[in-house]
Amino acid sequence: MHRTTQGLAIGLALALGAAALTVTPVQAQPIDTARIAAGSPNDWLTYHGAYNGWNYSGLDQINSATVKDLSVAWLHVPGRSTRGLQSVPLVADGVLYYTGSYSRVFALNGATGAVIWSYFPELDDMLVARQTHSPYNRGVALGQGKVFVGTVDGRLIALDMKTGKVAWDTKLQDSQKLTVGFTGAPLYAKGVVVIGSQGGEWPGRGPIYGVDAETGKVKWTFLTVAGTEDAKKTWGNDSWRTGGGGGWMPGTYDSESNTLYWGTANPAPLYDWSGADWKTSGARPGDNLYTSSVLGLDPDTGNLKFYHQELPHDAWDFDSAVGEFVLLDRDGQKYVVHPNKGGHIFVYDRNLKVKNVYPIVSNINFVKSINPQTGELVGRRDFSAGKQAEPLCPAIDGGISWNSGSYNPRTGLYYKIGNEWCISLEVTKTTPVTEPAAQLNIGADFKLVAPPNGEIYGHLSARDPITGSVILSRRWQACCRPAATWCSCRTVEASYMPTMRSPAGSSGTTAMASATRAGS
């Protein structure tokens, strides 16, 4: 969009704002765990739509026959959206809540876009300027009449849903020392607001916090790096001090088993120089629990119920923090489907026992395969210091990343974006960083490159979520990292290219919806 169009948009929003004063608001219903769990086609009450992680809407007004009539209803320009808008809006009772960069929160009339209230937290600009993963924000949580947002300077803030006034403001992270705060959306469940820290690249311990939704007091903290005595033993030479493991994207909640599912980031440094002797040598010898893992936590206590480490001793920066936890029932079995940044989908039972693993991208060479029965990595590729002869695939940006996939219960298919790209890599032998410090600990120099014998591209696939069988796949040039959301029978994919597309659920035909520069 050109600046002139933005000006028109602002003017339009102002005009609609005046009109909105006469709009009768929908009668607000309390937002609690039961309402979020039940879901509602009119609302989008939590990051992935509902706790089931489906990113699915049952609304069917916009469908294969009507999509040709799609047009822009309204726009909102948040201003100062440094490094892009990355928020998933939430909607409750006709009001849309979303965030811009610098942890700014907006409440808008869902029908008109008129601003009901906005909240701009006071931030330490000098600190924000020093941060690597900043200043974007990926959204809010709703519950108990409040809107919850994490800030890039390490606070969790509750705002009154109706007024935007601060209900409480709790400092959780010492962002001055670590230069990490919160960019991911929180999750509300059972009176607790859960949020995970940024960061696999700093000497922090990746905390996940459970905060009382009413008071803002911390109820529990789970350390994803050496959070138990058993876990500490998996970091040789006290290397747990090198840290990592941030749970930087929201997990989900299963009310049946009273379990929080949450993913964690890689350990630091990202790239280890241990070579094949990673269990006994290198920057952080051992499995490095609970990094690059999926956790089952008790939401009342924060205690660990069970876990699976998707990548023991992750030497490639392939987080488990990314991606949705899709809760499915099939043939009497209850499953959890979760993507890993390395380009694999892990299928678990509800106790996180591996039931299947399958790749969704073609260019993977950090392992030869992953055993689908056990989840064991087969043919690991562990680096020694120096320039690597072959590129590492997928790239540091991931075969998949934090951008969500979607499950459609009507087709029984799982829709997910994949990226085909690699990096050239020179691993460096780093000095261990063991004290909290504003120092990014990567352990390599790298550059984005095309896969061997190929080119960089992206794709959207529709699969059986349990077996991984591909029903439909669409490819596009250049790359991607958009998200997918199901609306009735069509998937909306938003890409960096200047279109928004709506491919049909099963036939793969495409209707151009509108000219939109979309990214994430």
Place this chain on the structure above:
Amino acid sequence: MSYAVGGKQYIAVVAGFGGMVSDDYAPTFGEPYKSMPRDDGVLVVYSLK
């Protein structure tokens, strides 16, 4: 994501160039990323005419 108000369905899309990964796009892919404006994200909401 999608929602409804007063019986009408909407689709909301955050639009605009950005993100850490996109910092690499211009040197890797050139145009159109090279000249894409930064810091000007927009929330675009669609409905049927």
